[in-house]
Structure formats: C-alpha cells, structure tokens
Amino acid sequence: MSKKIYVGNISFNAGENDLQDLFVQYGEVVSVNIIVDRHTNQSKGFGFVEMADDSAADEAISALNGTQLLGRDLRVNEARERTERPRRDDFR
Numbered sequence: 001m002s003k004k005i006y007v008g009n010i011s012f013n014a015g016e017n018d019l020q021d022l023f024v025q026y027g028e029v030v031s032v033n034i035i036v037d038r039h040t041n042q043s044k045g046f047g048f049v050e051m052a053d054d055s056a057a058d059e060a061i062s063a064l065n066g067t068q069l070l071g072r073d074l075r076v077n078e079a080r081e082r083t084e085r086p087r088r089d090d091f092r
Helices: 016-026 054-064
Strands: 003-008 029-036 043-051 075-078
Touching: 003 054, 016 029, 016 043, 016 054, 043 054, 054 075
Parallel strands: none
Antiparallel strands: 003 043, 003 075, 029 043
16 A cells, blocks of 8 residues: 655755655655646646555654755655635636
8 A cells, every 4th residue: 555645845856756766765765746737837846656565664753853055944644635625716
C-alpha cells in the first residue's frame, strides 16, 4: 500500500529531482509532484511525494519535517484527501 505525503515550504529553486533524492533515502518513491501555477508555470512552494511503503513514508515524515532543503524549512506530513471545491467560474 502506498502513502501520499504533503511537502510544504519548498524552495522555488527546488525541482522534483531534489525531492526524489531527499525521500529515496527512506524507501521507494513512487511519484513526486511539485504544484505549479498554471498561468506562470512557477512553483507554488508545495508538492506531494508518494512512497510505496507506509512504514517508510512514516519514517520519512518523522525524519524530514522541519529539515532544510535549499535554505527553507520543510513542512512534511501525511497528505489529506482532497475535498471537492467549486471552480472559480462557478461563482460568476
């Protein structure tokens, strides 16, 4: 069973390979996704890492929360299920 991890406060200079290299120390990384603004293609400063093993993911969360990557203190915790929100177009 895989576990999805939220990673916040990511440096705008960090890439997905930087997160991959950081998390692979704790186990198999299934996917890495840094969220970017669709208009500017600039990082929004957060992303998600999916790890293959729950215990490895828990270990990575404990070890990496509060550590620095490229000068920024990372916030690392288990990702929550995304809730459906109305689109901005729906407010018009």
